[in-house]
Amino acid sequence: MATEAPVVATDLVLRTEARRQKSSSAIDAEQRSKLGQYFTPAPAAEFIASLARLGAADEIRVLDPGAGVGSLTAALVMRILRDRPGTRISVTACEVAPQLHGILEATLEDCVDTAREFGSHVEVNLVRGDFIAWATKDEGSLSEDRGLFDLVIMNPPYKKLAANSRERRAVAAACTETSNLYSAFMALGVRLLSPGGQLVAITPRSFANGPYFRQFRRYFLDHMHIDHVHVFEARNKVFADTDVLQENVIFSATRTNSPSRGPVIVSTSQSYSSEVRSRTVRYEDMVYPADPEYFIHISADEEDVELAAAHANLPATLPEISCQVSTGRVVDFRSKEHLRPDPTDGAVPLIYPIHMREGGIAWPATRTKKNNAIMLNGDTRKMTFPRGYYVIVKRLSSKEEKRRVVASVFDPVETPCERIGFENHVNVFHCGGEGITKDVARGLCLWLNSTILDRFIRRFSGHTQVNATDLRNLRYPSKCQLSAIGRDWPQGALPIQEKIDDLVERHLQ
Incomplete structure (x- = not known):
């Protein structure tokens, strides 16, 4: 038997x-x-x-x-x-x-x-x-x-x-x-x-x-x-x-x-x-x-352990670089009466993921069903942010995108405005509800678009969404390191991936 x-x-x-x-x-x-x-x-x-x-x-x-x-x-x-x-x-x-x-x-x-x-x-x-x-x-x-x-x-x-x-x-x-x-x-x-x-x-x-x-x-x-x-x-x-x-x-x-x-x-x-x-x-x-x-x-595996150690050894939490991250405040289907397809008097920019392009913001967008603006009034003012530099991250990335985290800088010089609305499908890095310094914003954008961060997110996150909670629980380079990375970003579009990774690695050593 x-x-x-x-x-x-x-x-x-x-x-x-x-x-x-x-x-x-x-x-x-x-x-x-x-x-x-x-x-x-x-x-x-x-x-x-x-x-x-x-x-x-x-x-x-x-x-x-x-x-x-x-x-x-x-x-x-x-x-x-x-x-x-x-x-x-x-x-x-x-x-x-x-x-x-x-x-x-x-x-x-x-x-x-x-x-x-x-x-x-x-x-x-x-x-x-x-x-x-x-x-x-x-x-x-x-x-x-x-x-x-x-x-x-x-x-x-x-x-x-x-x-x-x-x-x-x-x-x-x-x-x-x-x-x-x-x-x-x-x-x-x-x-x-x-x-x-x-x-x-x-x-x-x-x-x-x-x-x-x-x-x-x-x-x-x-x-x-x-x-x-x-x-x-x-x-x-x-x-x-x-x-x-x-x-x-x-x-x-x-x-x-x-x-x-x-x-x-x-x-x-x-x-x-x-x-x-x-x-x-x-x-x-x-x-x-x-x-x-x-x-x-x-x-x-051991590579995961090394990634976890590298992440744990980063010097700063989000509050230590004077930043917070929040989900965009404008939920479009709840604010339909305030939205406008094109810029108009009394309206301010409304930023969706479709406006994110090569590390910056291309606004207004054409050939899109999404709105480009939100009327600024007593009902909507609390949904918007004052003029300044912000870093935004897509909450959902498409299959075609190479990185899980896709970040861009909102530059108030490139997109002049009194205030800005960020739609609910993006996460927004800010400083107490206001903008952050230009160099820190640019350095933070490069860090979020780096290969090392992408590897960490992919290894340790079991979902394709990038939530504000996930971003809050990350560690970051110091404010000085982010500023140095940002100053080395040449004017223009986001550098190629190899350049991003080189800048990040050089300033983290």
Whole structure:
């Protein structure tokens, strides 16, 4: 039996993979987008299951929310049967899509039958419905049928949650505020874990930073210890047979209320079958103890560590260079009656991302549906800034742009005006609501457009947006260094990238 067991268990995964492939091809792109659901390929499922800590208990209680066709459950059952024969396994699998219930039921029955061949026992409970509704019922107490679980294993759906949605309100009432379906699943998974229980998941990396996941991160880090994080170097290898190019991570974390934090294993690979490189980092190097944003810094390799060290060694915070950064104050759809397509008497420039060009501002813009001006009056004055030098950064960068951070200087000499409006799709560097000095503005623009900053943002940010919160949490060259960089910027358009990097490197030495 010992020699046959791995073969039989592997067959369980292969049969489940055949069901996944058949089901995946039967769901069209519109349905997939509506559900936010991407099934877990067998190599991914086995890799995720390998991170589970099985312990020595006689029974393992497993929860698989958003189970799909049951790929994660099958891979985990396979591993338990192989590594902990004789262990009783209790599985609760939740799935909202009715068209998947029959297939998921077949996988669960396959798990039961395979375990029986091993002389083991698997008990299954299929929840045919919405996981969030099931997990938050009778809020304040956990019913017997729901229980607490030793292991939660998940590939949750990815989809934004509207602020007034039923799901978002339910999760907020149960545990924490969050803005995406995947983090809602994670939060409820944490809530349903027994003390010392483990969560193992594959999710987008975007929860690790940015303002939208701040409250979720606080809840997660207050209740969980991150044990292991795995990063893929190629985005298209994670869900190889789908169109998903999400920046994903696989991680495991343990339910704990202990303030002590042990080391974290960080591993990387090109794909599931390629060599895995692992190293150990201190917990406080991943989650800074005094960080009010609760950012999770995932340093995948030694190059990441060097980048993090270079960033940490920069001399200044934003307040130390007398700067603040804010999202543009003009939300155009809320100010329609004040906007004008062209400059006119009584109006001031309104700057959108389309006005940013080669490190400067090209205003007014032609051949655009965007407005160029905003009327200056009692309602709009508070939305504008006084005449001065400002640095603006696009909040969203297009695929064609080479850098994640795209910055320009607003020069009041080039664009004469009494005041300026900055639209909500740009971030604005200012000094207490007023302009900053010319040399600091120019040096800051070059720094933000440098390759070293781009590498840092790409390595440590899991989303494509550049939020004001992210910019506030960066460190910067000193005011003197920025002024020196700015003075060396020759008049005219933004220098070529090699020149920018040379100027930055020279003045940071």
